[in-house]
Amino acid sequence: MDTILHPIKHFLHCATPQSWVDEAVKPANLPTLLNDHLVCELKAAQSAMFLIRRYAVDATSAKALLEWLAPYEKFTYRQEGNWQDLPKCKLNKSMMAKSDSPYSQNLIDKMVLLIKEELHHFYQVLEMMDIYAIEYTNISSSRYAKGLLTHCKTHEPDALIDKLICGAYIEARSCERFAKIAPHLDPKLGEFYTSLLRSEARHYQDYLTLATDIAQIDIAPRIAFFGEREAELISTHDSDFKFHSGVPCAAINSAEQSLKAASF
Structure with a gap:
């Protein structure tokens, strides 16, 4: 595990606060944690x-991608279909790369594999929810991804490079948090989260490699910029507990009450 986590800890600009870990492992928060994790897997695929x-692809390939994810989206957003049928949904067409893009095939190869793995994780989370008798309910998004993506540039190829860097940070943070909470959860759930570490770590590396290859210039300052923004989202107060949320307000309120009590 240390081999997997060492580069991620070096990449991230801050560790997950212990107060978030304390909140995440509370049994009362398990439904929120798993429901949000489920949606995060779909959003990663999307x-x-x-x-x-x-x-990267032509119009026919783009349509095939939409059809591939449609059953997952219908289940998540409309609660249509049987979740146990989702593994039957496959990508039924080879992707045709755009001829005018030098990085299309590399983007396709890495991102199609990522989608397959994220959708498999989506199904695995549903299995965990079934084991723990947790019902799926619609859940609002946290501020995290939007808080990163709002800083992306709007002109190409910088917009693409920024999105890839954001993807790297999201995957790296997910990996770090899986490792943080796994030892404190029920063994079956902890084992599941530990099993995700290797793929999440590879996803972060794939995003970063794509960003570097496409840029063909030094993007270290841009990576550092997003690292700082990501750390701000993780280390600042957050009233909405989610998988990628910041410091829980409950922990802050508790600390303030302790300080007041100590002052008397």
Whole structure:
């Protein structure tokens, strides 16, 4: 595990606060944790699909990608379909790369694999929810991803590079948090989260490699910029507890009450 986590800890600009870990492992928060994790897996797949459709493939391939994810989206947003049927949904067409894009095939290769793995994780989270008798409910998004993406540039190829850097940070943080909470959860759930570390670490590396290859210039300052923004989101107060949320307000209120009590 240390081999997997060492580069991620070096990449991230701050560690997850212990107060978030304390909140995440409370049994009362397990439904929120798993429901949000489920949606995060779908959004990770959707983000990768967007990159392929926007930058790498022809119209027919783009349509095939939409059809691939449609059953997952219908289940998540409309609660339509049987979740146990989702593994039957496959990508039924080879992706045709745009001929005018030198990085299309590399983007396709890495992102299609990522989508497959994220959708598999989506199904695995549903299995965990079934084991722990947690019902799926619609859940609002946290501020995290939007808080990163709002800083992306709007002109190309900088916009693509920024989105890839954001993807790297999201995957790296997910990996770090899985490792943080796994030892404190029920063994079966802890084992599941530990099993995700290797793929999440590879996803972060794939995003970063794509960003570096496409840029063909030194993007270290841009990576550092997003690292600082990501750390701000993780280390500042957050009233909405989610998988990628910041310092829980409950922990802050508790600390303030302790200080007041100590002052008397």
